[in-house]
Amino acid sequence: MAFQNPSAPLRHASRVPAPTPPSGVVHVNSRHTSRYTVVGNHLAQHRGLTLVAIGLAVHIQSLPAGARIGIKCLTARFPEGEARIASALRELEAAGYLERTRERLPSGRVVTRTVSYNQPGAAPHRPAPRPADRAPRPRKEPRTRPAPQRERAPLPAPRRPDPVGARTAHRILAELRRDDPRLLLSEADVARLTPAVHAWLEREAPPDAVRRTLAADLPPGLRNPAALLAHRLTASLPPPLPASAPAPPRPDPLQTCDACERAFRAPHPGRCRDCRSTLMEAT
Structure with missing residues (x-):
């Protein structure tokens, strides 16, 4: 029996070029020895999933156990928005590549458990049982409620079409x-x-x-x-500008008195106030 030396260098791939197809894609493949993920063609060529769902499934399968794959984490990692990420997760869940369950921890906090399947139809995941508490829990122990998640404010919108x-x-x-x-x-x-x-x-x-x-x-x-x-x-939406204050009333124009030729302000030509008073006393 021949002995295989594990430290021996790997045999180089054959340099004989493969026949080139008349049309279509040509593959240039290199052997991976580290940092790679095996993906089945049932996923890579799935006809019922969108490209976003297929790419997201490959990304999730490449992550280590315990990695966070919530919608906000995925939105921060990829340019797609929350709506497209959530839709892709629902596609993978319906196709059997993901399993998401809600679970309440002993502290009362509710978390989402996500299981990724590289082959749909595998045995369902069952969480391992937790060890029993050594001391019995008091009957009237207050339980903390999960903090409500803050809803994202809607985007501003104009009041009038323009x-x-x-x-x-x-x-x-x-x-x-x-x-x-x-x-x-x-x-x-x-x-x-x-x-x-x-x-x-x-x-x-x-x-x-x-x-x-x-x-x-x-x-x-x-x-x-x-x-x-x-x-x-x-x-950072700026507030509306306050309404402009009304302009102060303009004074009456200057007029020349018809009797004494003094200047006075009035809306129309005529006599000044003194001359009008003298005229009224004379009559």
């Missing part, structure tokens, strides 16, 4: 990448954020000031520019 303002808002968002390449937005993100920028313009915010506010002081490692802009458009 095609010119909508076009200006669309142009501001589309041209942000000229200020910083990291602010490159998709067409869908521009359409979603345009009403919020329109609301700023409706409150008489100058377009240049809106652009500078959105593009200033970007955090390092920005991965989701659309989420950052949505937060700034909502949190």
Whole structure:
């Protein structure tokens, strides 16, 4: 029996080129020896899943056990928004690649347990039983309630339709990448954020000031520019300008008295007050 030396160098792949197909894709494959994930063609070529769902399933299968894959974590990692991420997770759950269950911890906090299957139809996951508490729990022990999650405030919207303002808002968002390449937005993100920028313009915010506010002081490692802009458009919305105060009444123009030729203020030419008084006393 031949003895295999584990320290011997690996045999190089054959350099004989494979026949090139007349059309279509040509594969150039290299052997992975570390940091790789095996994915079945039933997932990679699934006809019932969207590309977002397939890519998300591959990403989840490549993560180590215990990694967080909540919607907010995935939204911070990828450019897709929360709605597309949540829809992709529901697709994978319906296709059998994910299992999500709600579980209440002994502290009273409710958490979501997520199990990833690299092959749908495998035996369902059952959590391991917890060891029993050594001391009995008091009957009247107060249980803490889970802190309510803060709902995200809706994006601002204009009060009145204005095609010119909508076009200006669309142009501001589309041209942000000229200020910083990291602010490159998709067409869908521009359409979603345009009403919020329109609301700023409706409150008489100058377009240049809106652009500078959105593009200033970007955090390092920005991965989701659309989420950052949505937060700034909502949190920094300027108040409407107060109504202009009415102008003070203008004084009457100067007139020349017909009797004494003195100047006096009156809405129409005539006599001054003294001359009118003298005339009334004479009559």
